[in-house]
Amino acid sequence: MNCLVINKAWKGGMDQVRVIEIKKSIFEDNDRDADRLRSELRDKGVFLLNLMSSPGSGKTTTLIKTINTLKDRMHIAVMEADIDSDVDARKILEATGVQSIQLHTGGMCHLDAEMTRQGLDNLDLGSVDLAVLENVGNLVCPAEFDTGSSKNCMILSVPEGHDKPLKYPLMFSICDLVLINKIDVMPYFDFDLDLCEKYIHMRNPKAEVIPICAKTGEGIERFAAWLESQVSDWKEAR
Amino acid sequence: MHELGVVFHCIKEVNEIAAENKVSRVSSVTIQLGEVSTVIPYLFEDCWNWAVKKETVLKDCRIKIEIIPAVTLCEDCKREYPTVQHGKTCPYCGSLNTYLVQGNEFMIKEIEVVDKAPGSVET
Numbered sequence: 001m002n003c004l005v006i007n008k009a010w011k012g013g014m015d016q017v018r019v020i021e022i023k024k025s026i027f028e029d030n031d032r033d034a035d036r037l038r039s040e041l042r043d044k045g046v047f048l049l050n051l052m053s054s055p056g057s058g059k060t061t062t063l064i065k066t067i068n069t070l071k072d073r074m075h076i077a078v079m080e081a082d083i084d085s086d087v088d089a090r091k092i093l094e095a096t097g098v099q100s101i102q103l104h105t106g107g108m109c110h111l112d113a114e115m116t117r118q119g120l121d122n123l124d125l126g127s128v129d130l131a132v133l134e135n136v137g138n139l140v141c142p143a144e145f146d147t148g149s150s151k152n153c154m155i156l157s158v159p160e161g162h163d164k165p166l167k168y169p170l171m172f173s174i175c176d177l178v179l180i181n182k183i184d185v186m187p188y189f190d191f192d193l194d195l196c197e198k199y200i201h202m203r204n205p206k207a208e209v210i211p212i213c214a215k216t217g218e219g220i221e222r223f224a225a226w227l228e229s230q231v232s233d234w235k236e237a238r
Numbered sequence: 239m240h241e242l243g244v245v246f247h248c249i250k251e252v253n254e255i256a257a258e259n260k261v262s263r264v265s266s267v268t269i270q271l272g273e274v275s276t277v278i279p280y281l282f283e284d285c286w287n288w289a290v291k292k293e294t295v296l297k298d299c300r301i302k303i304e305i306i307p308a309v310t311l312c313e314d315c316k317r318e319y320p321t322v323q324h325g326k327t328c329p330y331c332g333s334l335n336t337y338l339v340q341g342n343e344f345m346i347k348e349i350e351v352v353d354k355a356p357g358s359v360e361t
Contacts, residue, residue: 014351015310015352015353015354015355017351017352019348019349019351020255020259020261020348020349020350020354021347021348022255022347022348022349022350023346023347023348024345025344025345025348026247026248026251026346029251030247107242108242108243109243110243110249138240140240140276141240142243143331144244160336168324170276202326
């Protein structure tokens with residue numbers, strides 16, 4: 001690293017005080033780690049999906065449905081990140097049978113690239129085509145830390161309201177895919193799907209949107225097909 | 239919670255910089271924080287003051303925060319305006335074809351370090 005000493009001054013006694021100019025983004029190291037991890041995963045042919053959302057929007061249920069739809073077509077592994085407990089990793093394992101591990105963030109609100117790497121090191125990636133990182137339920141911090149994922153996906157559930165893209169612009173601007181979950185309860189929440197898509201595209205014109213209902217399975221096949229084509233593109237680009 | 243996470247990141251970076259420069263004590267860190275960087279200055283400061291108590295090289299290190307105002311440029315009328323008041327919509331021509339010029343920075347600007355005189359006792 002290039003550090004420039006710009007000021008030297010003697011201050012009292014014999015101790016010397018100096019100022020080191022840094023001018024470095026605090027996220028710079030993480031961005032570099034993330035890029036390195038992404039290229040390693042590309043070489044291995046492992047597609048990493050970073051799945052984000054608010055707490056309670058249905059990440060784990062959506063994952064279970066999707067994995068059960070896809071598991072005969074590809075090898076899948078899951079990393080569940082939470083502040084504490086291993087309920088989600090157990091739930092995934094019991095409901096799908098795919099390898100699943102729990103990561104604890106130790107109170108932190110997000111995962112960074114280094115924590116993601118440590119998680120991946122604990123998986124047997126040998127034949128894995130798709131690794132899913134279920135990030136901590138939070139719409140702020142995970143958006144700021146690149147995990148090294150191949151693609152970012154977030155779930156917005158109907159009870160959260162169609163105006164959420166306006167309230168958390170950064171999260172929506174970094175997502176390649178937005179799943180709108182719990183569409184079965186849309187009539188009860190005055191949720192305007194068209195308006196929601198419009199707000200998402202105001203923040204990110206490139207984001208794809210798939211309405212789903214993890215409970216009834218509606219839209220899950222479309223999400224599975226999206227994943228399948230992403231995984232095959234990822235492998236072809238090797 | 240978010241501020242604590244970024245404080246840990248910042249402390250890690252400063253510790254690495256200190257090690258590279260063979261510095262045994264950092265007395266203050268100056269960061270530049272954009273107005274729309276999603277980090278709240280007073281919460282960052284609170285988390286910082288709590289976290290550095292447990293540090294060695296950064297023990298009780300002071301934090302200085304410089305705020306960088308958020309400015310958005312309109313691609314259509316080429317004028318700049320303050321982001322916080324007007325958001326994504328240009329107040330002059332109503333265009334949404336605008337982008338942030340500055341204001342999402344989160345930088346370590348400089349650190350102040352203390353080099354102990356040879357033979358002096360660490361305190």
